[in-house]
Each structure stands twice: as structure tokens, then as C-alpha cells.
Amino acid sequence: MFHLQDDLDLLLESPSSLTVNSTVRGTIKEKPGFNPSEDAAALRKAIEGIGTTEKTLIDILTQRSNAQRQLICKAYQDATGRTLCDALEGDTNGHFEDILVALITPPAKFDCQEFIQAIKGAGTTESILIELFASRSNHQIKAMCDAYLAETGRALIHDLKSEVSGDFEKTLLILAEGKRDESTNVDMAKAKEDAKVLYEAGEKTWGTDESKFIDILCHRSVPQLRQTLVEYKSLSGKTLQESIEREVSGRLEEILVAIVKCVKSVSSYLAERLYKNMKGAGTTESTLTRIIVSRSEVDLQDIKAEYKKLFGTSLYSDIEVRKTFARKLLVLVNFTKNCQVTH
Numbered sequence: 614m615f616h617l618q619d620d621l622d623l624l625l626e627s628p629s630s631l632t633v634n635s636t637v638r639g640t641i642k643e644k645p646g647f648n649p650s651e652d653a654a655a656l657r658k659a660i661e662g663i664g665t666t667e668k669t670l671i672d673i674l675t676q677r678s679n680a681q682r683q684l685i686c687k688a689y690q691d692a693t694g695r696t697l698c699d700a701l702e703g704d705t706n707g708h709f710e711d712i713l714v715a716l717i718t719p720p721a722k723f724d725c726q727e728f729i730q731a732i733k734g735a736g737t738t739e740s741i742l743i744e745l746f747a748s749r750s751n752h753q754i755k756a757m758c759d760a761y762l763a764e765t766g767r768a769l770i771h772d773l774k775s776e777v778s779g780d781f782e783k784t785l786l787i788l789a790e791g792k793r794d795e796s797t798n799v800d801m802a803k804a805k806e807d808a809k810v811l812y813e814a815g816e817k818t819w820g821t822d823e824s825k826f827i828d829i830l831c832h833r834s835v836p837q838l839r840q841t842l843v844e845y846k847s848l849s850g851k852t853l854q855e856s857i858e859r860e861v862s863g864r865l866e867e868i869l870v871a872i873v874k875c876v877k878s879v880s881s882y883l884a885e886r887l888y889k890n891m892k893g894a895g896t897t898e899s900t901l902t903r904i905i906v907s908r909s910e911v912d913l914q915d916i917k918a919e920y921k922k923l924f925g926t927s928l929y930s931d932i933e934v935r936k937t938f939a940r941k942l943l944v945l946v947n948f949t950k951n952c953q954v955t956h
Contacts, residue, residue: 630879780824
């Protein structure tokens with residue numbers, strides 16, 4: 614298994630989407646001179662005419678920010694008495710419909726719906742839970758929990774408890790509280806101490822004290838943890854990720870490794886998720902949609918750059934060779950309009 618950004622010293626000054634709310638590195642921007650009523654009328658014509666005009670749907674919904682799309686949804690409902698979501702679901706289908714509906718869904722509600730899908734049915738999709746809680750900031754997690762309460766009338770944490778167990782449950786529940794320390798100050802002595810605690814809880818002893826890993830990785834701030842990663846490598850000669858992979862197993866290993874990767878670089882972690890999803894036994898279209906739509910206003914430019922750096926091919930070209938659905942996904946994230954793309 615490869616390790617993302619092993620040159621740990623480079624991490625200390627790099628920004629993190631876990632701590633900085635910014636749309637600068639997204640591929641979708643707000644449209645200047647935006648008129649929601651005009652857009653709603655154009656969408657209505659595209660949907661209600663003879664044969665749906667897909668190009669109009671794509672051009673409008675991918676060249677407006679999510680906040681602007683919410684205004685379009687309101688204007689559409691005011692004009693037609695019908696929600697845009699209902700109109701799209703009645704007039705499009707398959708994965709293309711899924712992408713369009715995702716684009717008009719507020720980000721917190723979209724994360725909430727992905728969470729619901731992950732815990733629905735006979736088996737819980739743990740990989741989605743890991744991605745959601747490891748890659749989201751405190752603010753995003755709290756917004757998702759609020760959306761879940763509004764949607765279901767229940768606390769997200771309450772329902773999460775019934776789906777998972779053991780140390781994996783403990784880790785997820787701490788992350789789901791959205792209470793990671795947000796201080797930007799780094800306590801060097803504390804970083805050395807935490808590195809020593811982690812070393813003694815794992816590599817240095819027979820048996821592993823998983824609780825120490827869970828406590829430190831789930832509570833410390835991102836800058837503090839980055840310094841701890843540097844101190845750990847200096848102390849043990851191994852990266853913390855390598856030690857976790859040696860000392861821990863199963864779902865707990867997966868979530869702890871995901872946390873470490875996201876502390877280092879959320880965009881690298883998500884680039885790897887996209888690559889494995891497309892190169893594995895079967896592509897899960899919902900994973901492509903979830904990552905690309907949810908990050909299109911956050912850090913999709915960085916994900917593209919990390920993808921090229923890690924795998925030597927562009928995300929664009931790897932999606933381009935896929936079937937019609939994935940080709941439409943390229944347009945939906947404005948790869949070609951807002952970014953320099955290497956084909």
C-alpha cells in the first residue's frame with residue numbers, strides 16, 4: 614500500500630479543508646449577473662418540451678454555485694407549483710438523474726442523504742461512513758447532523774450507534790460529535806508527548822492499546838496532529854500510518870488510517886478513493902457522484918492535482934473513458950470550463 618505525502622515536513626504549513634472554509638479551490642464558481650427566474654424558465658422549457666434538453670440542464674446546473682441553485686429551485690417552484698427535484702426525477706433517469714438531484718441538494722442535506730443510504734438496508738456501508746466522518750470539518754459534520762434531525766426527527770448519533778459496534782463505533786461517534794480541537798497553535802511538547810504515547814501504545818509493546826490511538830487522532834487539531842506525525846516518524850522510524858497498519862486490523866484500522874490521511878491531505882485521500890473506485894472490480898457510480906459533486910466547490914482542483922501526482926494520469930482522462938454517465942459527470946463539474954486539464 615502506498616502512503617500519501619510521506620514528506621511530512623511539507624505538511625506543516627499546507628492548508629487543510631478540515632480547518633479552512635474556502636471555495637477558492639473548487640471548480641464551480643458563482644455566476645456573475647445571475648438571474649434565478651430566467652434560469653428557472655429555461656429549465657422549465659428544457660424539461661417540459663418535447664424530449665428533455667440535457668444540454669440546458671447541464672449548462673445551467675453546473676455553472677451556478679449551490680447557493681444559486683437553491684434560488685433557482687425556489688423560483689422554479691414559485692412559477693410551476695412543483696419542485697425542481699420532482700421535475701428532474703420525473704423527466705430524467707439513472708445516474709444522470711442522481712447527479713442532477715445531487716447538484717440541487719444543499720451540501721449538508723446531501724451528506725445527510727449519503728449517510729442514510731450508508732446505514733439503510735441489511736448491511737451498513739462502512740466505507741461511506743468512514744469517508745464522510747474522516748473527510749468533513751466540524752462545521753460540515755454539525756450541519757449534516759442538523760440536516761439528519763430535520764429529515765428524520767432523530768439524532769444522527771443515536772441511529773449511528775445501532776449500526777456499528779466496538780472501537781469502530783467509538784471512533785465514529787467521537788468524530789460525529791464534530792468537536793475536534795480547532796486551535797491553530799501547535800504545542801511542540803504535547804506533540805512529542807502524544808507521539809511517545811502512540812509509540813508505547815503500539816509498536817513498543819506486545820499488544821495494542823487502541824483507545825490511545827482513538828483519543829489522540831479524534832480530538833487533536835489538524836496542525837497539532839501534523840506535528841505529532843512528524844515527531845512519531847522521528848521517534849519510531851516509521852510513519853504512524855505504517856504502525857497503525859501493523860498494529861490494528863479491520864474497520865478500526867480503516868478509519869484510523871483514513872483519519873491520518875485526511876489530517877495530511879483530504880484531497881489526496883479523496884483522489885485515492887476515486888482511483889480505487891474506478892480501478893477496482895466494479896465502479897460504484899454513487900461514489901464518483903458523491904465525491905465530485907460534494908467537493909466541486911471545496912477542493913476539486915486539488916483533488917485533480919493530487920490524482921495526477923499520485924497515479925500519473927489525469928482524473929479527467931480516467932473518467933472520460935468510462936460510459937456515458939461518467940462522461941456527463943465531467944461536464945457537471947466544469948472540468949473544461951474553469952480549469953486547465955491535461956488530457
